Amino acid sequence: xxxxxxxxxATASLAAALGxxxxxxxxxxxxxxxxxxxxxxxxxxxLFAGRGEVGxxxxxxxxxYTLLSAAFAAQIDARTNLDEAIWNGTVISRLLRPVPxxxxxxxxxxxxxxxxxxxxxxxxxxxxxxxxxxxAPRSPAAGGLFVISLxxxxxxxTALDFLFGSLIVWVDQSLWAVQYARAGMIVVLSGAxxxxxxxxxxxxxxxxxxxxxxxASAPLLIYVGGGGALPLLAGQAGWAVFxxxxxxRVWNLSLPRMVxxxx
Amino acid sequence: xxxPPRLLALWGTYTRMxxxxxxxxxxxxxxxxxxxxxxxxxxxxxVLLLAERFDGIGGWTQGQLxxxxxxxxxxxxxxxxxxxYNVAAISRRIGRGQLxxxxxxxxxxxxxxxxxxxxxxxxxxLVLPAGVMMAGSLAAGSVAVTPLFxxxxxxxxxxxxxxxxxxxxxxxxxxxxxxxxxxxLSPAATNLLxxxxxxxxxxxxxxxxxxxxxxxxxxxxxxxxxxxxxGRSAPSAMTATFVAAAVVAGASTFAFHKxxxxxxxxxxxxxxxxxxxx
Numbered sequence: 001x002x003x004x005x006x007x008x009x010a011t012a013s014l015a016a017a018l019g020x021x022x023x024x025x026x027x028x029x030x031x032x033x034x035x036x037x038x039x040x041x042x043x044x045x046x047l048f049a050g051r052g053e054v055g056x057x058x059x060x061x062x063x064x065y066t067l068l069s070a071a072f073a074a075q076i077d078a079r080t081n082l083d084e085a086i087w088n089g090t091v092i093s094r095l096l097r098p099v100p101x102x103x104x105x106x107x108x109x110x111x112x113x114x115x116x117x118x119x120x121x122x123x124x125x126x127x128x129x130x131x132x133x134x135x136a137p138r139s140p141a142a143g144g145l146f147v148i149s150l151x152x153x154x155x156x157x158t159a160l161d162f163l164f165g166s167l168i169v170w171v172d173q174s175l176w177a178v179q180y181a182r183a184g185m186i187v188v189l190s191g192a193x194x195x196x197x198x199x200x201x202x203x204x205x206x207x208x209x210x211x212x213x214x215x216a217s218a219p220l221l222i223y224v225g226g227g228g229a230l231p232l233l234a235g236q237a238g239w240a241v242f243x244x245x246x247x248x249r250v251w252n253l254s255l256p257r258m259v260x261x262x263x
Numbered sequence: 264x265x266x267p268p269r270l271l272a273l274w275g276t277y278t279r280m281x282x283x284x285x286x287x288x289x290x291x292x293x294x295x296x297x298x299x300x301x302x303x304x305x306x307x308x309x310v311l312l313l314a315e316r317f318d319g320i321g322g323w324t325q326g327q328l329x330x331x332x333x334x335x336x337x338x339x340x341x342x343x344x345x346x347x348y349n350v351a352a353i354s355r356r357i358g359r360g361q362l363x364x365x366x367x368x369x370x371x372x373x374x375x376x377x378x379x380x381x382x383x384x385x386x387x388x389l390v391l392p393a394g395v396m397m398a399g400s401l402a403a404g405s406v407a408v409t410p411l412f413x414x415x416x417x418x419x420x421x422x423x424x425x426x427x428x429x430x431x432x433x434x435x436x437x438x439x440x441x442x443x444x445x446x447x448l449s450p451a452a453t454n455l456l457x458x459x460x461x462x463x464x465x466x467x468x469x470x471x472x473x474x475x476x477x478x479x480x481x482x483x484x485x486x487x488x489x490x491x492x493x494g495r496s497a498p499s500a501m502t503a504t505f506v507a508a509a510v511v512a513g514a515s516t517f518a519f520h521k522x523x524x525x526x527x528x529x530x531x532x533x534x535x536x537x538x539x540x541x
Contacts, residue, residue, distance in 0.1 A: 029451050032455040035459070035479060036455065038471060039464075039466075039467055042467045042468060043320070043321075045466075046320070047313070054316070171294070176298075178294065181298040181299075184302035184305045188306060188308065189305070193309055199312050199316065200316040
């Protein structure tokens with residue numbers, strides 16, 4: 001057991017080192033993300049001007065929500081490289097590794113995150129006051145529950161990721177079309193871009209029942225105190241258990257069907 | 264540059280190839296078309312719903328926002344029409360060593376770039392809804408649709424597309440010097456511009472607005488030209504998009520040529536034993 005964890009650790013370390021890339025151009029990506037955050041903060045300030053709470057959220061809470069969403073963007077839309085590995089054929093060599101497949105992909109994902117957490121998330125927290133945003137949680141308890149909720153969000157996100165990977169095996173279709181559709185829809189359905197309570201006509205209430213809301217909306221609302229923490233956590237736990245059960249079963253059915261072309 | 268008949272012949276060939284690829288099966292066709300549409304529909308719907316909740320955004324009415332979003336989608340559609348298959352995401356082709364495949368062809372590289380990515384069927388999924396959105400907005404009668412307006416609209420759309428593609432080539436050229444590190448720079452630049460163009464930049468402060476109308480030219484993909492076309496800014500503002508297109512096109516051509524010269528000395532690692540994609 002200990003040796004498996006050692007192997008996961010080695011995989012994560014390698015992935016973290018790869019994060020630096022060839023010559024630090026990764027910083028360019030972070031600057032682009034920062035620019036987007038600044039624009040979204042401006043958007044909320046403009047929309048909330050002269051208003052009190054909207055959908056039960058005050059401006060300060062929405063600003064914190066937005067900054068947090070950007071800081072933990074990778075975690076609230078957790079993705080392994082399973083789909084790409086299936087597409088380009090490298091999943092074959094993954095299957096030969098002496099570690100469980102899911103664990104291997106998760107370790108790699110964790111390693112990639114380590115680099116981003118240090119080079120983007122942490123600085124964004126430190127410099128948030130310069131953007132006029134408070135990053136303090138609603139209460140110490142909310143901060144603690146956020147950590148649990150974020151872990152559940154990652155569990156839901158990775159389960160969906162493995163389900164998407166299985167989907168590629170079954171439909172034998174373009175990886176990119178599926179990925180684009182998924183990225184475009186999840187950012188909205190999960191509440192990562194716009195807090196669900198701000199949608200009109202009760203749409204946010206409907207969306208909050210979907211698994212995507214467990215990925216972003218739940219942890220972010222818990223952090224800013226915009227929703228009941230226990231119901232949100234219960235919903236996340238329920239989705240995590242169900243989706244992991246489904247992901248494991250679907251993957252086991254998909255594996256014998258898999259054909260990789262590579263190249 | 265090739266003669267018009269040669270250009271049309273190549274576009275015809277790539278249209279057939281686009282059809283063959285997408286119509287390989289009904290499932291494939293639906294996946295591509297629906298996938299492309301869904302990728303954009305989420306953000307567009309979110310902005311419109313937000314406008315509904317807050318009675319507009321940054322002084323833009325829902326109808327005007329519909330035009331802005333349709334305009335931005337149309338720019339993406341034109342980009343897909345002419346520069347699909349990673350032609351716009353040029354850093355991928357350079358980083359992966361696939362540029363060699365284009366350099367080997369017995370025709371100018373520029374001709375390859377404006378024909379090889381021609382994908383009219385893919386583009387339909389974006390161009391059609393974009394057209395409907397703009398037409399729906401204009402039908403409300405906010406501006407008079409005259410021949411001059413339509414001419415300005417078409418010219419602006421082409422200029423905005425030049426800005427988008429030029430920006431991709433400008434940053435994508437970095438892959439000549441850093442094939443692995445910069446391989447995903449063009450898509451990253453595109454994603455950023457795509458994610459910023461859906462908002463009317465009136466909501467941003469002067470500094471941010473200046474930045475998004477210069478170094479990061481997201482404003483030229485929808486906000487600035489839409490403002491001018493809808494009469495929200497002076498008609499002279501329309502020329503700003505054309506100037507931006509000329510500047511970005513010039514800068515990207517310069518950067519790409521510099522990179523290509525460098526590439527002539529270093530080549531690609533794609534087919535070597537230590538190539539990073541092996």
